[in-house]
Amino acid sequence: MAHRLFTSTPLLARTQQTLAARVRAAVPVQYANYVTASAVVMAGKAKKAAPVRAKGQSNSFKRKKSSEEDSGESGSGAAGRLNDKYYKPAVPVKVEEFIPSTATKEHVGQVMGFPSAVIPALSQTAYPTLLNEQFSLIKPAALVVRESTVSLLEKIDQAMKTPSSQSRIVLTGEAGSGKSATLLQTVSHCLSAGWVVIYVPKASAWMNSSFAYNKVPNTTSFVQPSLASTLVGQIHSVNKSALNNIVTSEVARVGRHDIVAGTTLSALLEIGVKEASAAQDVIEVFMKEMAIQKEIPTLIAVDEVNSFFRPTDYMSQDGKELDPEHLKLPKLFLDYISGKKSFDHGAVVTATSDTRLATKSEVLDVALGIKEVSPYKKLSQSLLSWTEGLTRFDIPNYTKAEAKGVFDYYKKGNVLYDAPSEPLFLNKFITSGGNPRKFFTACAKGI
Amino acid sequence: MRTSLGSIAQTTCIRSMSSVSPPNVTSAQVPPTSGYESLSGFQLKPASPSYFTTNPVYNELIVNLDYTYSQYRPVTKPSKTAQRPNWLNKDALTVAVGVDALKTSQYRLIISKLNQLATLTPRPSAIEAIFSQFSKSEEQLSQKAKPRIVDHLGRALATGRRKEASASVYVVEGDGKVLINGQDSSQYFKKSQDRDSVLKPFKATNLLGKYNVWALVKGGGTTGQAEAISLGVAKALLTHSPELKPTLRKAGCITRDMRVVERKKPGQYGARKKFQWVKR
Numbered sequence: 076m077a078h079r080l081f082t083s084t085p086l087l088a089r090t091q092q093t094l095a096a097r098v099r100a101a102v103p104v105q106y107a108n109y110v111t112a113s114a115v116v117m118a119g120k121a122k123k124a125a126p127v128r129a130k131g132q133s134n135s136f137k138r139k140k141s142s143e144e145d146s147g148e149s150g151s152g153a154a155g156r157l158n159d160k161y162y163k164p165a166v167p168v169k170v171e172e173f174i175p176s177t178a179t180k181e182h183v184g185q186v187m188g189f190p191s192a193v194i195p196a197l198s199q200t201a202y203p204t205l206l207n208e209q210f211s212l213i214k215p216a217a218l219v220v221r222e223s224t225v226s227l228l229e230k231i232d233q234a235m236k237t238p239s240s241q242s243r244i245v246l247t248g249e250a251g252s253g254k255s256a257t258l259l260q261t262v263s264h265c266l267s268a269g270w271v272v273i274y275v276p277k278a279s280a281w282m283n284s285s286f287a288y289n290k291v292p293n294t295t296s297f298v299q300p301s302l303a304s305t306l307v308g309q310i311h312s313v314n315k316s317a318l319n320n321i322v323t324s325e326v327a328r329v330g331r332h333d334i335v336a337g338t339t340l341s342a343l344l345e346i347g348v349k350e351a352s353a354a355q356d357v358i359e360v361f362m363k364e365m366a367i368q369k370e371i372p373t374l375i376a377v378d379e380v381n382s383f384f385r386p387t388d389y390m391s392q393d394g395k396e397l398d399p400e401h402l403k404l405p406k407l408f409l410d411y412i413s414g415k416k417s418f419d420h421g422a423v424v425t426a427t428s429d430t431r432l433a434t435k436s437e438v439l440d441v442a443l444g445i446k447e448v449s450p451y452k453k454l455s456q457s458l459l460s461w462t463e464g465l466t467r468f469d470i471p472n473y474t475k476a477e478a479k480g481v482f483d484y485y486k487k488g489n490v491l492y493d494a495p496s497e498p499l500f501l502n503k504f505i506t507s508g509g510n511p512r513k514f515f516t517a518c519a520k521g522i
Numbered sequence: 523m524r525t526s527l528g529s530i531a532q533t534t535c536i537r538s539m540s541s542v543s544p545p546n547v548t549s550a551q552v553p554p555t556s557g558y559e560s561l562s563g564f565q566l567k568p569a570s571p572s573y574f575t576t577n578p579v580y581n582e583l584i585v586n587l588d589y590t591y592s593q594y595r596p597v598t599k600p601s602k603t604a605q606r607p608n609w610l611n612k613d614a615l616t617v618a619v620g621v622d623a624l625k626t627s628q629y630r631l632i633i634s635k636l637n638q639l640a641t642l643t644p645r646p647s648a649i650e651a652i653f654s655q656f657s658k659s660e661e662q663l664s665q666k667a668k669p670r671i672v673d674h675l676g677r678a679l680a681t682g683r684r685k686e687a688s689a690s691v692y693v694v695e696g697d698g699k700v701l702i703n704g705q706d707s708s709q710y711f712k713k714s715q716d717r718d719s720v721l722k723p724f725k726a727t728n729l730l731g732k733y734n735v736w737a738l739v740k741g742g743g744t745t746g747q748a749e750a751i752s753l754g755v756a757k758a759l760l761t762h763s764p765e766l767k768p769t770l771r772k773a774g775c776i777t778r779d780m781r782v783v784e785r786k787k788p789g790q791y792g793a794r795k796k797f798q799w800v801k802r
Contacts (some may be wrong), residue, residue: 172560303658364710498725498728498730501698501730501731502725502730504698505698505699505700505707505730505731506708506714506717506718506721507708507722508707510707510708510711513708515589517714521714522714
């Protein structure tokens with residue numbers, strides 16, 4: 076297609092020009108591949124817009140400048156066009172780094188940024204969706220140290236030398252109370268401490284049938300090759316240095332490859348990145364090896380874990396909804412979350428998502444004691460069996476001290492909608508009830 | 523019916539009534555004065571035409587008041603500055619008149635007619651006699667309304683209303699919690715405007731975070747309920763600290779917003795919308 080558009084044509088009258096030539100005249104070269112019917116129509120209209128006037132006749136109507144409407148940079152361009160009241164310039168805020176030594180009670184209420192050593196790792200996986208909005212508003216990305224953060228990280232530090240089956244924590248709380256943020260702080264803390272971290276920011280994407288799935292022959296299980304491959308790539312890039320030093324202990328078969336004992340885990344993961352069909356086997360071997368070795372602890376961090384405890388959006392061959400245990404990759408994670416498999420040193424920290432009500436899991440809520448149902452209500456026993464031994468960790472709303480620290484951070488970042496003052500802080504704190512997400516929208520958007 | 527009517531007739535009025543005694547059923551010796559008296563008495567002429575109204579006592583009172591005014595108006599001059607007595611409240615007046623119950627409209631009508639009589643100067647003694655029945659005595663005047671107080675638990679109770687919403691609000695010293703019908707205000711009100719209006723009295727007086735609010739609200743819609751709570755909070759705050767009144771009045775927190783839905787009028791679609799105008 077493209078080559079026809081780049082042929083040179085002599086300048087002919089409009090009716091004599093070919094379609095291709097007309098399009099080429101109308102469409103700039105860099106967009107030449109994106110020719111649509113509308114482009115042709117617009118080209119024709121543009122030719123009509125210039126009326127021919129006889130000499131001596133005054134042109135009382137000034138032709139409107141169409142350049143203003145065409146330009147796409149209405150927001151970031153000339154400063155004179157922007158209302159200073161609403162468009163304040165972004166001010167990068169200077170924050171301390173959130174390193175393991177700063178996760179103490181003295182630092183509660185201080186907003187701390189992710190360490191520079193950790194940011195490249197965190198950028199491999201996306202931030203949780205709604206937190207991303209706050210991070211894009213104030214740079215660099217930073218979170219406040221809260222009392223719940225400190226107590227959770229104390230637990231994690233104690234879990235460093237114990238099997239992961241003993242530390243399977245689920246972060247719970249109302250919508251917008253800071254579960255994903257606390258999980259992110261845990262991930263950052265463990266990366267700084269040298270753990271191997273497997274961070275899944277959006278488990279619901281695994282279960283909403285957005286990834287292709289194939290049936291494994293002679294079983295009732297399904298495998299998601301592209302998902303497994305993506306995950307393997309993420310693990311590889313997040314934990315590069317740590318995985319170079321760990322080697323496999325025995326022979327294994329992944330896809331069409333035989334892995335000898337003594338291959339580094341990063342080399343193993345590279346196979347999974349290159350071949351999606353082998354990725355599932357790669358990750359199973361990887362998890363097994365990490366479970367056996369004792370030098371480096373492993374953290375599995377899963378956000379939106381409630382999607383693991385409800386039927387998926389995938390269909391079986393009979394047209395019935397698949398349970399998570401029939402998908403190999405989620406089942407692998409469920410084994411570690413439920414304690415059926417365990418790392419010798421490590422922890423499993425998960426967080427529920429209360430924002431998207433469609434993915435709420437009644438089974439998980441009942442198992443954790445969040446919800447009570449009638450004893451006659453039939454709950455899926457297979458799903459219930461995965462919830463045994465989960466520890467519930469409640470994330471409350473902001474205390475006044477924490478909210479004050481966040482308010483000062485917003486003030487420095489120049490995102491407050493109204494003029495900052497103590498009465499304004501009290502107003503926002505009381506009207507939002509201390510809920511972090513509501514506090515943010517109240518401060519930054521005034522709603 | 524007869525007792526109070528009789529007393530009004532004899533002491534003040536002027537209007538003559540034929541007082542016919544009920545027939546003595548047992549005596550056959552008394553010769554009947556008219557053909558009607560031979561029967562058991564149901565065809566007797568009543569003392570006053572008010573007998574045929576729904577509320578004879580009330581009706582008779584209104585008629586008497588009107589008659590009194592028409593009698594004395596020619597010999598006196600109405601004066602706007604004449605002193606009006608302190609009339610009894612509705613319950614006391616009900617007892618004084620001698621009915622079971624008085625509607626507010628009936629009470630108001632009686633009071634307006636009494637006030638009209640009070641404008642006649644110099645005040646005739648007959649009218650003075652009427653007034654003595656329906657005005658407050660010395661001891662009643664000294665009784666004052668129960669003042670609003672902060673109770674033994676530190677709570678001040680006040681009510682606020684806006685449109686059809688009605689809120690009863692407790693304000694107690696605390697750290698700034700707001701509970702509405704048991705829920706936190708951030709859960710109960712979805713609009714930030716509503717949440718802010720609840721806190722408006724505190725904001726105006728710089729007392730944010732010093733008081734807790736417990737509000738029970740029903741009726742109306744979201745904004746109406748929010749404004750009702752706001753008014754209640756302001757009144758309760760006045761109970762705690764009356765010196766805040768000028769500040770709150772300036773901020774407009776203690777003015778009861780009288781705006782209500784306007785009624786529909788006949789001959790129109792709604793309150794204001796008219797039918798299609800036809801030239802002819």
